[in-house]
Every structure is written in structure tokens, then in C-alpha cells.
Amino acid sequence: MSAGAAVVDLRRYACPLTWVKTRIALERVGEGDRIEVWLAAGEAVESVPRSAAHDGHRVLGVEPLREDPAGFRVLIEKGAPAPGELA
């Protein structure tokens, strides 16, 4: 995966905080920017990419974490703002 994406380590969080914190991390970057979210194995590895895609962001990949055999990394590229969102 690409270097330069901000890493957001959420391995100690569970649903729904994993998606809440991912969403906030996306809020803080610009359209087209990428973030790399680290998650512990579990529901979040499936629901975070799904929620990101549902919100109009591009999920570039989900793969096991080299640094932690029990973890995963999700690379997300921020999409356009949602309706009602301030640009």
C-alpha cells in the first residue's frame, strides 16, 4: 500500500467507535487524501470498509498488518462530501 497516508491506529477500539473515529479522521483530511486505518480482527474489519464505501469513499485495500499478526490495515481515499455536509 502507498506510503504517505496518515495512519490511524484503532486496534484498541470496538464497533461503533471504530467507524466513528474513522469517519472523523476522514473529516479532517481533504478530498482525494488517503488514510490508513489499523483495526483489530473482528466486526470492524468488515463494517469499516463497508461504511466507508457507503459514504462515498474509495476503499483501496484491506490486508493483514505486517506489524501485528492479529491486526488489519484498511486504506481509504476520501470521496466528495455527503449531502448536507459543509464542504
Add this chain to the structure above:
Amino acid sequence: MDLSGKSVLVVGAGGLGGPALLVLAAGGVGRITIVEDDVVETSNLNRQPLFAETDLGLRKAAAAAARLRELFPAAALDVRDARFDAGNAVELARAADVVVDGSDNFSTKFLANDAALRARVPLVHGGVLRTTAQLLSVVPAGLGGCLRCLFEAPPPAGEIPSCAEAGILGPVAGFAGSLMGAEALRLLAGERGAYEGRLYTFEARSARSRLVLVRKRQGCLACAGTQPIEGAAPEACERTTSRPGSAA
């Protein structure tokens, strides 16, 4: 209108059931039965007005009853700390004059629909998701169709965002739940429901309201009172009955 001889069953005491209960208690309904099996959590508080920060960790049924008794000491409450499921749904519905379904998942919403129709008791259904509220009243032998006429089956999992992924704005839930309570008061008073056979949808940002006829579907078993009573294990999250791209 004196409703002291009337009884209402409220499924859920959270985002929808909470405001509905406050409306019903203020409206003087004689007996209010609450069915709720959850525990008060911090993320509930943005939209569940019966619970305070001091109630975190308590059983919702007990906390709801305590709050209602504090505000309305004269209210007669029948509190069931239990899941509303296939084993008790019809019996609970039969004991009430109206059912208010404030449940937070599809399986329970359909179960409430089927049980109320089998028991021949009017049902007020509601749902809230993000900034949209939906209401529908199902009156046996009344106008219009039921939840199954509107949706033949619950949408498949994944088609609608799950609790972990979908937000709810507290006042929108409050708006929906308060309207559910008011609708129940109408039905208890013998008036025609505002949402009888008509799905009411309200979206907060656009402030758009829609009232859409729900026709009885030919051959609907639920409307006939013969839909088999079953409920899958509900997930604890709140959904509307709206599918992407549907009427809402």
C-alpha cells in the same frame, strides 16, 4: 377524552418508545405495559429521553419505569424486563387496546405487525434513521395495508446500514416517537389515525413530509391474521423500514 379505562403496549423504551411513553403517560392512559430487555449505554443518551447519565448500566425497563413514575405518579405501569418475541407477542398484544412499536430492528417490527393483526389490535409503527422518520398505523379491518403489504419481507442484512454504521439525530427520534404517542392517543380515543394506511415520512434537513398510501396487498397473511408468528434474534440497532431508493 378519558383514557383511564384504556391500555397500551409499548415495545421498547428507547429512542421511539421513550418519547411515546412520555406522551402516553401525560395523556392519561389507564395502563401502560412496557417491554424492554436492554441496558442503558452511553451512546443511547443522545436520543433516549427517559435515561439520564446516572442511569448508565441499569436495566432500561427499570430505569424507564422509575422515570415515568417520578413524573407521573398516577400512571399504572406494567413493566416487563423481557424481549418481545414469538413466545409472548400475541398474548401481550391481546391484552392491549393499542400497540406502539418502538423497537429498533426489523425482525421485531415485523413480529409486532403480525402479532397485533393476529390479536386484532391497532398498531402504531415507527422508524428513524439518520435524519428521516417514518410512521404507519395498522388498523385491523381499517383503511390500508400493513407492514408486510409495504414490504413483503425484511430487507436482507447489509442492504441497510447496521447500527454500527448509521447515525440518528436525537430530536428526529423524539419527533417520531412523540408523533407515535399522539397517534396512539387518537386511536385510543376512537378517532381515525393520521397514519392509518398511510406511510408518513419526514426528512429533517429538507423538512420534506410525504404521506403515501399503503394498499392492502392481495393475499397478505398478516392482514388476515394468519401470518406465522416467528422472530429471528434481533440485533440491537435502529433502522427505518425504508430501503434505499424507496418511497422515503
Add this chain to the structure above:
Amino acid sequence: MSRGPAPLDDARLARWARQLLVPGFGEAAQQRVAAVTVRAVGADAVASPALVYLVQAGVGRLWIDDPETVSPADAGGWLYPPAAVGTPRADAASAALARLSSYVEVAPYPMGGVPSATLVAAPSAAQALHAAEAARRAGIPHVVLEADADGGALVSVPPGAPCYACARSTGAGRPAVPGAAALAALAAQELLLLVASPGTVPGRRFDLVRGVATARPTARLAGCACGAAREPAPGAPPG
């Protein structure tokens, strides 16, 4: 931006997780809500659901501006047990609301206090107009409730929008029925949107009749002071 509100801590994220997931309502929106000081003009049973929802949405400060005592009719609301009847509403409301959340500061309205948003649920038309006009001059978002039986009307006024006087009902409404709560929930929703997502929602009036809300954009009446050369709203460009 090098300066700005502190990021929300984990406890706050957990507390407001559900609304943080609403499209258009993210961290910045929640911070705006936490930074607001709401003046609530009128805290009777009709207003009580609005106060509960505003507190639970995370408003930072809520000032209760109501000089009356709790009446038996107020005991049909969401805040006042029968034991509170006869005590000052501002004190009883503050105590009841403070219990709901440790993240809000609730107190009776201090003389000379400067709010950043106003909720008007006043008992008379004159009081409502006065409070709305004060908010308009201050350039702050405000929402005005007019209860009528089980529904009523609600006028939502973002800074610079047509004012309450332009959009209000003429003629008195019927008294609110016990349990009427939907209008107040709608009021909380509108004020929350005006504070959390400024500029995304226009001035509008809701009429809630028999369970159905109809909304229309508000329009300025010719010659109204709100249309005169106005000072720009705080943060808005002039003109």
C-alpha cells in the same frame, strides 16, 4: 488551522457516537454544539422536550429564562415531577436537566448574559416577539414555538433570514394538550441544525397539524425592520 476547539475525547465520541455518524454531522458539528450557549425563553411543559433533546445533543451551556413557578399543568411534561409544583421553573428545570448530562452547564439565565442561540417558547405573543427580536439583533440563530392543541407552528430563523415577526401566526392558538411533545422535538432539531450546520438550512416555518408537518421557507414582509440595511451576521460577508 493551528487554533481551534480540542478534538473530542473518547468519552465524548462514545457519548455522541450516534449523531456523529449522521451525514453532515461530524466532529466539527459536535464541537459547534458544545460551544453554543442557548438561552431558553420559557420552560413550561410544552418546551420541556426541546430542553431535554438540546441537553442530550451536547449543547455546552443552557440558560433557563423563565420567571414563573412550576404549575400543575407543567407536571404533564418531561421535567417536572409533582413535587416541583410551586418552585421556580428556572431552578427546577436546571436541576432536572443537569442530572441528564455532566457535559452541559445549565443555570437560570443570568442578567446581561450573552447567548449564541435562542429557543423561544414564551407564554405570550408579545414576549415571543420581544425575545425573537433580541436574538435577531444579536445576529444569532433562533427558533420560536407556537403551541396549538397537539401541534402548532415553529419558525426557524438563521442569522439574516426573515424574522419571526414576518412569519408568525396571527391570532391565538389553542392551549397545548397534555403530552404534546412533537413540536418541541422539532424545535430542538431545528436549533441543533442551525448551530451544528450553519448555512445549510434556510429560514422556514413548520405547521404541525394532526400529526403532519408542513414546512415552507419564510418570506420577508415588505417594510419589516429585518429587511433594512442589516449588519452582517457574525462571520458572514457584508451585504
